[in-house]
Amino acid sequence: xxxxxxxxxxxxxxxxxxxxxxxxxxxxxxxxxxxxxxxxxxxxxxxxxxxxxxxxxxxxxxxxxxxxxxxxxxxxxxxxxxxxxxxxxxxxxxxxxxxxxxxxxxxxxxxxxxxxxxxxxxxxxxxxxxxxxxxxxxxxxxxxxxxxxxxxxxxxxxxxxxxxxxxxxxxxxxxxxxxxxxxxxxxxxxxxxxxxxxxxxxxxxxxxxxxxxxxxxxxxxxxxxxxxxxxxxxxxxxxxxxxxxxxxxxxxxxxxxxxxxxxxxxxxxxxxxxxxxxxxxxxxxxxxxxxxxxxxxxxxxxxxxxxxxxxxxxxxxxxxxxxxxx
Amino acid sequence: xxxxxxxxxxxxxxxxxxxxxxxxxxxxxxxxxxxxxxxxxxxxxxxxxxxxxxxxxxxxxxxxxxxxxxxxxxxxxxxxxxxxxxxxxxxxxxxxxxxxxxxxxxxxxxxxxxxxxxxxxxxxxxxxxxxxxxxxxxxxxxxxxxxxxxxxxxxxxxxxxxxxxxxxxxxxxxxxxxxxxxxxxxxxxxxxxxxxxxxxxxxxxxxxxxxxxxxxxxxxxxxxxxxxxxxxxxxxxxxxxxxxxxxxxxxxxxxxxxxxxxxxxxxxxxxxxxxxxxxxxxxxxxxxxxxxxxxxxxxxxxxxxxxxxxxxxxxxxxxxxxxxxx
Numbered sequence: 237x238x239x240x241x242x243x244x245x246x247x248x249x250x251x252x253x254x255x256x257x258x259x260x261x262x263x264x265x266x267x268x269x270x271x272x273x274x275x276x277x278x279x280x281x282x283x284x285x286x287x288x289x290x291x292x293x294x295x296x297x298x299x300x301x302x303x304x305x306x307x308x309x310x311x312x313x314x315x316x317x318x319x320x321x322x323x324x325x326x327x328x329x330x331x332x333x334x335x336x337x338x339x340x341x342x343x344x345x346x347x348x349x350x351x352x353x354x355x356x357x358x359x360x361x362x363x364x365x366x367x368x369x370x371x372x373x374x375x376x377x378x379x380x381x382x383x384x385x386x387x388x389x390x391x392x393x394x395x396x397x398x399x400x401x402x403x404x405x406x407x408x409x410x411x412x413x414x415x416x417x418x419x420x421x422x423x424x425x426x427x428x429x430x431x432x433x434x435x436x437x438x439x440x441x442x443x444x445x446x447x448x449x450x451x452x453x454x455x456x457x458x459x460x461x462x463x464x465x466x467x468x469x470x471x472x473x474x475x476x477x478x479x480x481x482x483x484x485x486x487x488x489x490x491x492x493x494x495x496x497x498x499x500x501x502x503x504x505x506x507x508x509x510x511x512x513x514x515x516x517x518x519x520x521x522x523x524x525x526x527x528x529x530x531x532x533x534x535x536x537x538x539x540x541x542x543x544x545x546x547x548x549x550x551x552x553x554x555x556x557x558x559x560x561x562x
Numbered sequence: 563x564x565x566x567x568x569x570x571x572x573x574x575x576x577x578x579x580x581x582x583x584x585x586x587x588x589x590x591x592x593x594x595x596x597x598x599x600x601x602x603x604x605x606x607x608x609x610x611x612x613x614x615x616x617x618x619x620x621x622x623x624x625x626x627x628x629x630x631x632x633x634x635x636x637x638x639x640x641x642x643x644x645x646x647x648x649x650x651x652x653x654x655x656x657x658x659x660x661x662x663x664x665x666x667x668x669x670x671x672x673x674x675x676x677x678x679x680x681x682x683x684x685x686x687x688x689x690x691x692x693x694x695x696x697x698x699x700x701x702x703x704x705x706x707x708x709x710x711x712x713x714x715x716x717x718x719x720x721x722x723x724x725x726x727x728x729x730x731x732x733x734x735x736x737x738x739x740x741x742x743x744x745x746x747x748x749x750x751x752x753x754x755x756x757x758x759x760x761x762x763x764x765x766x767x768x769x770x771x772x773x774x775x776x777x778x779x780x781x782x783x784x785x786x787x788x789x790x791x792x793x794x795x796x797x798x799x800x801x802x803x804x805x806x807x808x809x810x811x812x813x814x815x816x817x818x819x820x821x822x823x824x825x826x827x828x829x830x831x832x833x834x835x836x837x838x839x840x841x842x843x844x845x846x847x848x849x850x851x852x853x854x855x856x857x858x859x860x861x862x863x864x865x866x867x868x869x870x871x872x873x874x875x876x877x878x879x880x881x882x883x884x885x886x887x888x
Binding site (some may be wrong): 250278279280281282291311315316317318442444445446447448449450469470473474477478480481483503504505506507511516 | 574576577604605607608637640641643671762768771772773775776793797798799800802803806807809829830831832833837841
């Protein structure tokens, strides 16, 4: 099937069992898995010191693999944004390597858009994507679409999307919208975005680039966002910063993925993520769709960051279409 | 003594006992306390809906009080940044009203600098400053200078600083530096900043203005920062964003206050706030001092946000001096 290069650019792999399960699963799926020599390195909370992780990224870019897959997210890429070998990564992408990741990896994906106009894939990592236990992943968040399948092991939708990306047959993705989204569209369904660059990822990581040289300055795009462990008031604060900075109004469409692993308290008194979305919609003319199956959840579609997409709303279905790439 | 106007621009007051203690303490200190009619309002997690809180800010500005003091922080000012009556607040400041607050209030303090060149005071709130229990405040954070005094009730240093501000005799503040700070200065002690505008506050709230119309764009300033409930990796990520955005290099001095209420885990493996400070120093020529007694801790000095200050390092002592104002 594919040559998959596994490397660790961010946090240290602590759950080695999940890592082993993920690598074994990729092999069982028929892939040739090459594990970077420092994939299991550990320095402080990181997968090796900054130079070690930079070297790992360089080896991933030089690997000639079909897919360069992060072992996990965490934190660490912000420290090396200035030294990341963007040109080498862009050349690898031209040669056919697909860089796949999410969470902390968001900053590299956006920096590659900015510095090299290169396309990467928002998608799973080895540990918490392919490494899900056979007993089923209980780490599902709140109110998300992201239910693990009942069979245990990696989510089947994620696996199918990964296969489509590997085979080059990936042309788009779709999901069922909540009724509130249809109401909020006020009849403006149909083609809600046309040839609009898809960008985004983890909300906190997107925000962390604002004002820096790696901010991609996308206009007329489709911005997708997810986050984990952030209370709705923090999600709102981040969304309002993007609003106040003029970023949201410059997009064609905002698409919210899964926001998980937070706890509301009695003091919230009805304040909720749904209220945040309603507040955002009240302040923004650009349409906001929700429910994208992407985030820190098992059911994660793969999305080409940096590619132009069409977005269609037909009845209760949303479709993000990028067409055949290869 | 002073006419103190108490209002709630952010989160709802849930700890009414602390609020009552704080008001009673202010009265016992001889102040005339005027409580805004919506000081105890509650809507979702906020002290009233957006219009209610805007009206409260307007009444505080119109009160003619010597001090306009927030009841507490929380979250809420980000939602009303566009509507806040900056001009009315600036006129009140010209007439002698001192706006005092911290945490969520940081965004108003920086927006007032930007929009009106007006000076406010970083300092306590009613609930967790003046409302401390007589049994002593046990909410002390990690590794901070901010120990409550042994006598219970509000911190004595905070009270003394508040008195100095009220009487107009406040001319500066000082604290003892950690030995590591002296070593990091490499002999560049003495006058480390001269007539440099003092600005800052809560790190997350400072960051939340980056890229927005309320970002104050201070050059050659003294930037002070504190935060609560943020793991050191998040503190580092925020500091690196300020670094990457060029903000830190444009300052004369960075002063770190108290960072409290976070937990390190076994997976951090030695990563710590001290490591974050060392990392920052390794990347920045501008000196970084630590230990400022300011943050989500009882021992909180009052600092004039927007005033030019001199900063002196003499032996192990740091002094921030703004001179006699009134």
